[in-house]
Amino acid sequence: MELRNAPTHAGCGIPTLLDEADRRLVAAIQEGLPLVHRPYAVIAERIGLSEPEVIRRIAQLQAVGTVRRMGVIVRHHELGYRANAMVVWDIPDAEVDSFGACLGSFDFVTLCYRRPRRLPEWRYNLFTMIHGRDRTAVLSRVEELVERCGLQAIPHEVLFSRRRFKQRGARYRRQLPSPAAAMVAG
């Protein structure tokens, strides 16, 4: 197991101020980067900036967290991850931070968020996403989490996905990224 860096909470939820050039840049890259030797030069030309300026601005957007990362987004099903489960936990409020940090430290946990309870309909306040080759693999990973984070007394449920209606590619919505581009913040 590889431990990751602790997440930073500085400035969470505060929209970063983008200037007009940043907005053009966001709109130009949200659909994806051109697959050419100098992708940032192509973007620069499209929006009337220089290549170094585009590189500087993207680096800055990434440094403040507006761009989480540049890179590929895989289709997990097509990569052989046939099973994915949202595993939800009902953790006492005072203990969410420590359990959340533990759950989030596992490689196979791809998301770990605290969300509100909606009583009486919904009791769970911590959400983790786990992918596996099949359901058995996912369930054994859940077992591993329970054991290694000491979650034996914590109620949880495993919600396997049965059907995917939509995992949509990027689409333009004026100057903001698409839901697909924003998927990670969901």
Add this chain to the structure above:
Amino acid sequence: MDALDRAIVNELQGGLPICDRPFAEIAERLGTDEHYLIERLKAMLEERLLTRFGPMFDAERLGGGVTLAAMSIPESDLDQVAERVNAHPEVAHNYVRDHHWNMWFVVATETPEQIGEVLDAIESETGYPVLNLPKEEEFFIGLRLEA
């Protein structure tokens, strides 16, 4: 996918360098050449192994709204409700899951206020209640899967 494709995907899930020749830098790390790397990426996008190549944004930092929503829909009504929900352009990643709350989707909007409007519209169009479960704290977000 061959071994090099897998190495490319694994490397690029960690991010693309932000420099003038980013693919050249990745290619060097992987012991291949820039041109071949670009061709393989194009092929994998075409084969739909990858959805996208580019930035992953934090919608909230861009001033937008985003939430996870859940609905409980009888099996017989599932397709019809899904169609109505998915007709909203703000809805992405709609999954049916094995649970009483069986429909789960992400809603992303240009402003935080629009989240409530979209969820209200879905409730009134379908006649089923929607659970609004926005992120309150993030412990980890990776979305990396070993290829």
